Amino acid sequence: MIQRKYADEEVDVVIVGAGAAGGVLAKELSEAGMSVVVLDAGPMRDPQRDFASDELSMQNLGWQETRLVDGCHPLQMGHNNSGRGIGGGTVHFTGVFLRFHESDFRTRTVDGVGEDWPISYSDLEPYYSKIEKDIAVSGPNYFPWGSFHGPYPYPERDPLSPNAYLFQQGCSKLGIESVVAPLAILSVPFEDRPPCINRGFCNQGCMPNAKFSTLIVHIPKAIKAGAEVLADCRVTQITMNHDGRARGVVFVHDGKTYEQRAKLVILAAFVVETPRLLLHSATPQFPDGLANRSGWVGKAIMPHSSHDVYALFDEEVRLYKGTPVLATTQHYYATDRDRGFARGYSLHAHGARPVSFAKGISGSLEGPVWGDRLRQAALEYNYYGRVTMVGEVLPHEGNRVTLSDEKDEYGVPRAKVSFSYGHNDLAMIEHAVDSMKSILKAAGGQIRFVVPDTAHLMGGCRMGNDPETSVVNSYGQTHDIPNLYICDASIFVTSSGANPTNTVMALAARTAEHLINRAKRLD
């Protein structure tokens, strides 16, 4: 039996998912005096007790339930894209904290591809600043690309890892500007948290709490402000009233089923589970799923293309050392028509711990890398350097989440995730792989492996002004059901060439402010 504060009560807001967006919403709305219940399918972890310096055991931070995948380039689901538990993906994310550029919100107008967002960079600008300040982002004094040039709230990280130094050397030999990456990882103490000591286990959950996550920053503040945060509570359905408004959600804890009623229901369950819940919650009034009059629920999901290039150096690099990403360039971010594709990408010097190194190279384009070849590469692990791309993938209707015929233990159909790259995406990858090879060679490395990969996920419930071609408005309010909101990475319209979490959290802060102002007007 769970201890409940709001059992049988209708609260102001129920939030499904306590990740990047859900954490921000929980904090802001509860601090504004609203009664808030947050439900997350996974556990509430204690970093000191539950995070191990162990790559394999910490795979459990990812969403490991079966999803069916298809398409020409089926996505690898799991640890690499979805978190599970309070903090969501922020618990094991790498912490690279970038803003989108102005053109990212206007790709149709600027480049004739993708779609324009219903908001511009300037609409989000104050919320980027707020989030960066709230979590004390560290970064360079001057960031050369986009609209925001710094300084960041906290000084840039120092010292860098050997891999980051090599990357910066290679870039500088080629005349490519590079900087220390903006990071949601402390460079000096903040609140009650210590600065990073370069243990390098960011993707396994940061035991000393130097890396931000909503588990350690926003959720404790939300609880202090009165929010009820319930772990291990799996939401299986959104319930509806007869008047076409949402009534609440059904969730399962320890085999028992409960309903939480709320004036506002906010889905923040990420790119696969949010559309899955909407589609599964169909009613006679909404036979194709909730908020799906447009037919766009589940459509236009986008990963980032994220090929890695590994090179062998004469001196030791030790890719496990330090924060995985400490240097970056956005030299290739903006569209350059001469390259033969639209849009662009970021490049990061990116560490890799031994298991992910071995797993990565075993799937490299130079394959098959196994047996003696894999053993030899593993023996040389300390001499490898790596660069990774974060490439913009254009939205495509056919890349989507649907419900399969298979059901999970809760009786909910499993998600089917279909994905294929388009021509533009593939041309960009080819260009980025060449750039990464040039940088590593200029730094003195011999190119050994190119590993195809993707990172992050966005889209599936995109925002827009037109209810015929989008699911929510720019505040995340669904076009069809006025008290049902979506606020997570699924509302992205395009993917950009930058890591997405700063934008996820800035959008959540903007939605929270909108809801607080709306509540004040209704008072």
Ligand SMILES: Cc1cc2nc3c(=O)[nH]c(=O)nc-3n(C[C@H](O)[C@H](O)[C@H](O)COP(=O)(O)OP(=O)(O)OC[C@H]3O[C@@H](n4cnc5c(N)ncnc54)[C@H](O)[C@@H]3O)c2cc1C
């Ligand atoms: C390995 C890795 C590295 C990354 N590195 C970076 C990086 O360096 N920089 C960056 O910007 N981004 C990075 N990301 C991406 C980042 O984690 C996501 O962009 C971000 O977490 C998305 O936020 P969200 O709120 O949309 O969803 P999430 O943070 O994933 O939160 C969703 C939450 O919903 C819960 N949930 C789902 N379904 C249900 C349900 N039915 N009932 C109850 N709860 C449910 C989940 O348990 C989860 O806690 C990385 C991701 C991974 C996996």
